[in-house]
Amino acid sequence: MARDKEKMDIPPGKPLRRVMPIVVTLGLAAVLGPWLFSAYWLNTFTTVACLALVAGTVALLFGQLGMVSLAQFALAGVGGWVCLRLIHGFALPFEIALLAGALVAAVFGLLVGLPALRMRGLYLALLTLMVAAAVQVVVDVVGFPDGGAGFTGKIVAGQRVLIQRPWIASSDTAYYRYVVLWLAFGLGLIEWQRATMPGRAWALIRKSEAAATAAGVSVLRYKAWAFTFGGFLAGLSGGLIAGLNGQLDNTGFPVSQSILLYALTVVGGVYNWVGVIFAGLLVRALPALLNDHGVDGNLANAFYGFALLVSLIQGRKGLAGQLADFYKFVRMSRILEGLATWGVISIGLGLLFTVLGQAGFAGAFFISLIALLFRLVIPGVCWLLLGFFGKRLQDRTEDMEAALSLRLAQVFERQGWVPDHRFIKRVLNWLFIGLFVAWVASGVFDVPFVTALALIWLSLAAKVGLEVAAYPHLLSLRQRIDKRFPKPFASYR
Amino acid sequence: MDQFLPFLVVGVSVGAVYALSGVGLVVLYRASGVVNFSYGALGGLAAMLCWQIIDLEYADWLGWVVGIGAATLLSWAYGRFIAPSLTHQDKVVRAMATLGFALLIMGISQWYWGDEPRRLVLPTDSGGLEFDGRRLISYTRLLALGLAASLTLAMLWLLAKTPLGLRMRALQSNRVLSALLGVRVKRVDTWAWVIAGVFAGITGLFMGNMVRLNPIVLTFLVIPAMAAAVVGRLMSLPATVLGGLLIGVTETLTALVPEISRYGSAAAFLVAILAILWQQRQGIGLSRDNSHLD
Numbered sequence: 001m002a003r004d005k006e007k008m009d010i011p012p013g014k015p016l017r018r019v020m021p022i023v024v025t026l027g028l029a030a031v032l033g034p035w036l037f038s039a040y041w042l043n044t045f046t047t048v049a050c051l052a053l054v055a056g057t058v059a060l061l062f063g064q065l066g067m068v069s070l071a072q073f074a075l076a077g078v079g080g081w082v083c084l085r086l087i088h089g090f091a092l093p094f095e096i097a098l099l100a101g102a103l104v105a106a107v108f109g110l111l112v113g114l115p116a117l118r119m120r121g122l123y124l125a126l127l128t129l130m131v132a133a134a135v136q137v138v139v140d141v142v143g144f145p146d147g148g149a150g151f152t153g154k155i156v157a158g159q160r161v162l163i164q165r166p167w168i169a170s171s172d173t174a175y176y177r178y179v180v181l182w183l184a185f186g187l188g189l190i191e192w193q194r195a196t197m198p199g200r201a202w203a204l205i206r207k208s209e210a211a212a213t214a215a216g217v218s219v220l221r222y223k224a225w226a227f228t229f230g231g232f233l234a235g236l237s238g239g240l241i242a243g244l245n246g247q248l249d250n251t252g253f254p255v256s257q258s259i260l261l262y263a264l265t266v267v268g269g270v271y272n273w274v275g276v277i278f279a280g281l282l283v284r285a286l287p288a289l290l291n292d293h294g295v296d297g298n299l300a301n302a303f304y305g306f307a308l309l310v311s312l313i314q315g316r317k318g319l320a321g322q323l324a325d326f327y328k329f330v331r332m333s334r335i336l337e338g339l340a341t342w343g344v345i346s347i348g349l350g351l352l353f354t355v356l357g358q359a360g361f362a363g364a365f366f367i368s369l370i371a372l373l374f375r376l377v378i379p380g381v382c383w384l385l386l387g388f389f390g391k392r393l394q395d396r397t398e399d400m401e402a403a404l405s406l407r408l409a410q411v412f413e414r415q416g417w418v419p420d421h422r423f424i425k426r427v428l429n430w431l432f433i434g435l436f437v438a439w440v441a442s443g444v445f446d447v448p449f450v451t452a453l454a455l456i457w458l459s460l461a462a463k464v465g466l467e468v469a470a471y472p473h474l475l476s477l478r479q480r481i482d483k484r485f486p487k488p489f490a491s492y493r
Numbered sequence: 494m495d496q497f498l499p500f501l502v503v504g505v506s507v508g509a510v511y512a513l514s515g516v517g518l519v520v521l522y523r524a525s526g527v528v529n530f531s532y533g534a535l536g537g538l539a540a541m542l543c544w545q546i547i548d549l550e551y552a553d554w555l556g557w558v559v560g561i562g563a564a565t566l567l568s569w570a571y572g573r574f575i576a577p578s579l580t581h582q583d584k585v586v587r588a589m590a591t592l593g594f595a596l597l598i599m600g601i602s603q604w605y606w607g608d609e610p611r612r613l614v615l616p617t618d619s620g621g622l623e624f625d626g627r628r629l630i631s632y633t634r635l636l637a638l639g640l641a642a643s644l645t646l647a648m649l650w651l652l653a654k655t656p657l658g659l660r661m662r663a664l665q666s667n668r669v670l671s672a673l674l675g676v677r678v679k680r681v682d683t684w685a686w687v688i689a690g691v692f693a694g695i696t697g698l699f700m701g702n703m704v705r706l707n708p709i710v711l712t713f714l715v716i717p718a719m720a721a722a723v724v725g726r727l728m729s730l731p732a733t734v735l736g737g738l739l740i741g742v743t744e745t746l747t748a749l750v751p752e753i754s755r756y757g758s759a760a761a762f763l764v765a766i767l768a769i770l771w772q773q774r775q776g777i778g779l780s781r782d783n784s785h786l787d
Contacts, residue, residue: 066583066585068585068589115769115770115773118773119773121583121584121585122528122584122585122588123769125585125588125589126528126719126723126765126769127766127769129716129719130716130720130723130761130762130765130766130769131762131766133716133717133759133761133762134759134762134763134766137756137758137759137762138756138759140755141755141756255713255716256709256713259592260596262589263589263592263593263596266589296604298599298600298601298603298604299600299601299604300600301596301599301600301603302596302597302598302599302600302601302604303600304593304596304600305592305593305594305595305596305597305598305599305600306593306597307593308589308590308592308593308596309575309590309593309594309597312579312582312586312589312590312593313575313578313579313590
């Protein structure tokens with residue numbers, strides 16, 4: 001295998017510390033989601049969570065061991081089938097059927113993986129592709145159980161019977177939370193494995209199987225474990241999809257979807273859990289969004305193809321890897337500080353505009369918050385987009401911007417003004433955010449354009465003002481925090 | 494026998510098209526080490542373009558030429574401009590990159606042509622060989638059989654007897670050494686991509702005629718074709734042809750047994766899985782090793 005500069009070492013951090021961000025982020029998403037989204041989007045995000053779990057298993061096999069499994073989505077179908085069958089046949093509680101389905105899928109995963117133990121990469125991809133295609137044909141013919149008699153449990157005539165959701169999560173909102181918590185559990189488990197013994201074994205196997213054997217690592221056992229574990233989580237996700245609608249569609253697990261899921265997992269990034277969630281969003285949420293705006297979903301496919309090509313050519317780090325590159329050096333103190341300033345500015349401006357009678361509190365609060373958020377992420381997004389056209393272009397653009405800014409800064413210095421060496425970046429950012437967010441906000445929040453623009457630029461200016469004013473007093477606090485907590489994104493690749 | 498024969502004939506002719514696709518895949522793999530997932534998408538594009546031109550009431554032959562030409566051109570472009578930037582990657586990565594290309598082509602053609610039912614009619618459809626007063630095989634299927642046989646022979650001859658074939662075989666056994674000995678790697682690779690493009694175009698036209706004229710369906714027909722190639726270990730052309738025929742015949746013959754008739758389309762994958770497992774037991778994995786990249 002080619003020596004590959006992107007080949008990952010084991011990321012630092014104790015297991016618990018590495019699992020915490022996943023649990024916290026997804027916990028927040030579970031709590032806040034229902035307040036922010038409409039019913040349609042909530043169901044979409046439930047599916048996204050299920051797909052992200054499958055993508056997690058794809059990423060586990062590809063990112064940790066370099067093994068391509070195109071059958072993971074088919075395994076989800078297997079898990080879903082068993083789950084439905086058990087509920088219809090034996091009226092088992094949802095969770096027990098779910099776990100049983102996951103166990104059966106784990107056995108299937110192991111069966112798919114067994115030949116892989118001695119197989120070189122490409123052959124494994126072909127084998128799993130054939131398995132996925134065969135599963136599709138079988139599912140097409142047998143169908144998913146829906147309350148009929150016999151082994152297949154297929155109803156011949158009459159209404160399809162739907163399964164009940166678990167009693168703790170019968171509404172759409174509750175089920176969304178339920179699935180997101182399962183996702184947190186699944187991804188957390190994967191991260192835990194990566195941070196402990198299996199993760200170290202996988203990393204060594206990835207580097208060199210001979211070295212792993214020499215070091216006393218059982219290559220066979222850990223490869224088989226990866227497949228079993230992956231099958232388990234994929235099967236779990238299949239059961240969760242079945243629970244969402246109470247049934248599964250015969251055309252729901254085509255081989256094309258397996259392939260697409262693999263492709264988008266690579267695009268999203270296989271080396272950390274953020275990429276996996278990106279993959280879920282790309283598979284399901286982006287087409288839904290495009291559909292909302294009347295854009296043909298097939299163009300999304302074309303774009304995905306392009307994105308896959310680009311991320312493979314660029315060394316397989318994917319969207320998440322690029323983002324991590326951008327935010328790698330962010331310190332904990334800055335995050336806490338940012339949260340505090342954001343809160344102060346948004347609430348303050350919200351109150352101010354309400355008092356002045358220019359806008360409602362909620363509207364002003366959100367516009368200000370969005371402006372601050374955009375200020376943070378727009379440079380990152382631009383960086384990402386440039387990254388699609390190559391590392392060289394990315395670097396060159398940055399150099400060019402820096403050179404121009406420096407030139408400008410020198411001019412300002414001669415005039416006796418305070419120089420800011422990233423002048424152009426800031427100005428462009430402010431202009432773009434001001435005009436764009438104001439344009440969007442004036443439509444959404446029913447605020448005049450000029451008011452929105454004033455609000456946005458005020459919040460950005462307030463942030464700079466606050467930072468300059470508070471800087472001397474905060475310095476020692478910052479240093480103390482940074483000593484206590486390391487850079488939170490440093491372990492993300 | 495009486496009801497058996499028509500199925501056998503249909504099976505053999507469908508198998509011939511699989512075999513033809515398989516040969517296209519194998520030739521490219523042998524020369525450049527790339528498993529081409531975009532093969533079906535290129536064929537689909539060729540079929541759709543051909544249909545479009547015939548639908549605009551230009552001459553039929555123009556449709557065929559443009560269809561096959563477009564597939565060849567795109568394949569050449571990929572081989573010339575995109576594939577070289579991936580040569581130092583793992584084989585899996587190179588295969589998956591063609592998957593990206595496939596999605597790109599498929600997405601655009603599906604967006605442009607959509608899902609409406611269409612038929613690609615070839616002039617050879619109307620006539621056929623008769624037997625006992627019944628049509629036994631249409632000329633299109635006969636043509637597919639003939640092309641599969643002759644193109645496979647041509648490829649065998651190309652690989653065995655021509656200077657280009659010699660260089661392809663050299664690349665197959667060791668790319669770095671061949672480059673040291675003066676083989677123009679990129680040029681030979683590009684030729685392999687061109688050949689693969691022509692094959693993809695031809696098989697695309699046949700598939701569009703025999704199976705269904707839809708970009709997505711045609712794109713994923715690369716999977717049974719790959720099954721045929723796997724039977725030949727992505728290496729042996731005769732074994733690939735045999736695999737293709739075996740798959741085609743099994744697929745259609747299952748239609749005669751009511752219990753399993755609906756599982757027919759799984760035949761290709763079962764044959765391939767069994768072939769992989771059998772080859773594994775025999776200790777003959779994929780032909781080309783790329784240990785020299787270590």
